Amino acid sequence: MEINIQLKSLADKINQLKNKIETEESAKHAFVLPFIHILGYDAFNPLEVVPEFTADLGLKKGEKVDYAIFQNGEPILIVECKGWKEKLTVHNSQLFRYFHVTKTRFALLTNGISYQFFTDLDAQNKMDEKPFLEFDITNLKENTINEITKFHKSNFNVDNIVNNASSLKYIKEIKKQINDELENPSNEFTKLFANKVYTGRLTEKVVDEFKDLVQKSVSQYINEKINDRLNAALTKETIKQQDEAVLIVEDENKVNTTEEELEAYRIVVAILRRKLPTSRIVHRDTQSYFGILLDDNNRKPLCRLHLNGGKKYISLFNDNKTESKTAITSIDEIYQFEKELLDTVDAYEGTIQV
Structure with missing residues (x-):
């Protein structure tokens, strides 16, 4: 053990x-x-x-x-x-x-x-x-x-x-x-920061005022770093769950790729080929949606199309890989999302900081 x-x-x-x-x-x-x-x-x-x-x-x-x-x-x-x-x-x-x-x-x-x-x-x-x-x-x-x-x-x-x-x-x-400095900042610790941001003379009164400011600043900074890590962990877990959902083995007999879906795929390729070779833009059909991926990678969805239900939708992804779903009346409206699709490519390629 x-x-x-x-x-x-x-x-x-x-x-x-x-x-x-x-x-x-x-x-x-x-x-x-x-x-x-x-x-x-x-x-x-x-x-x-x-x-x-x-x-x-x-x-x-x-x-x-x-x-x-x-x-x-x-x-x-x-x-x-x-x-x-x-x-x-x-x-x-x-x-x-x-x-x-x-x-x-x-x-x-x-x-x-x-x-x-x-x-x-x-x-x-x-x-x-x-x-x-x-x-x-x-x-x-x-x-x-x-x-x-x-x-x-x-x-x-x-x-x-x-x-x-x-x-x-x-x-x-x-x-x-x-720990002692965070709970009760000393004059030396306070002056370390005050000297870098205060242009006047550091009198005893000024130092006393800065003690409270330093304590609040450090406390807020620590809390923000903790929140950033928690949010990053939550985002990572969400992406993982999405990927796991995509990896569910589909019953091939129930997946029927329509000509409309292929036509929509060709529209997306036409938009993205100015930044990507067509070989990197791959479609993958599922029972739930028609997915278009970068490099055939489930972690890099470019968009998802929902065309076989009563209403048509396109799902787009921002630089945090958060999915947003928008209704469309026909696949021709995909051209209206040119900027969002190109921004998604930039995010994956590192042009935009993810």
């Missing part, structure tokens, strides 16, 4: 059970050990997972960390657990004390829901105060799952993780700074 599916299954289990879990020990067994298992380690093999791991610390004897994960006889990750309702803090944590007396480069502090991974980026063999990887297992994003995968038994490589940890640490801090 892929690790992302296993993590999702564990998250579902946590959401179902957490209100029934009262003790730290229960959280270990219900939440933390399954996570260790997902990483590929056997919690019942004392050569891989050692519970209540003890290392003598000078005059301090008998202090224990909840788990140590071993590879090739050496600890590679020490784990300290808390109750799931407890907030995580590294202060007074055994992790700090154990980190420098073992050969491990990684420490994990967790309450079974929140996970914090530490290493020694700031000072060699001394655990950093801030985690380089932090997540809520019930709300995982794809990039976080990729980082968790690096701790899997089959992938574990100390150098690769440590080298990447520095980037993760700074990306996390930068994202926090971005």
Whole structure:
């Protein structure tokens, strides 16, 4: 089973059970050990997972960390657990004390829901105060799952993780700074934009006024980008559905191409041949309509003709491939749509930005 599916299954289990879990020990067994298992380690093999791991610390004897994960006889990750309702803090944590007396480069502090991974980026063999990887297992994003995968038994490589940890640490801090600036723009952030658009002197009053403008501008910009992506996705899905409808296998016995349809096709060819060779203008008859395509490509409809019903229609396509249907009394009226047909060709050929 892929690790992302296993993590999702564990998250579902946590959401179902957490209100029934009262003790730290229960959280270990219900939440933390399954996570260790997902990483590929056997919690019942004392050569891989050692519970209540003890290392003598000078005059301090008998202090224990909840788990140590071993590879090739050496600890590679020490784990300290808390109750799931407890907030995580590294202060007074055994992790700090154990980190420098073992050969491990990684420490994990967790309450079974929140996970914090530490290493020694700031000072060699001394655990950093801030985690380089932090997540809520019930709300995982794809990039976080990729980082968790690096701790899997089959992938574990100390150098690769440590080298990447520095980037993760700074990306996390930068994202926090971005969030802080978006919520409450600083003078420096405000001046960065105000200097480019305001020609007067940036007094304290002007900067204060621009803080609100900058915040609104950034918020509107982000919302517009999100809406653009949503609209693009919806348009793509609509086109896909149209294409799938066209690809339905037609019962050839029920498709009857009439002379009127062929005559209409010749009119369309006559209009478009000033921009296209006739070999690229292809007709395809269906039960629902008579289609005319560019390069025999269902994704490039030039027009569709509905001539066999009680009323006649022509369907045209704009540069967003949105179909519009117009009634006609005879195929001679197709000449009236010369501009729309030529514009459709320009859109497909890149003359107009699609």
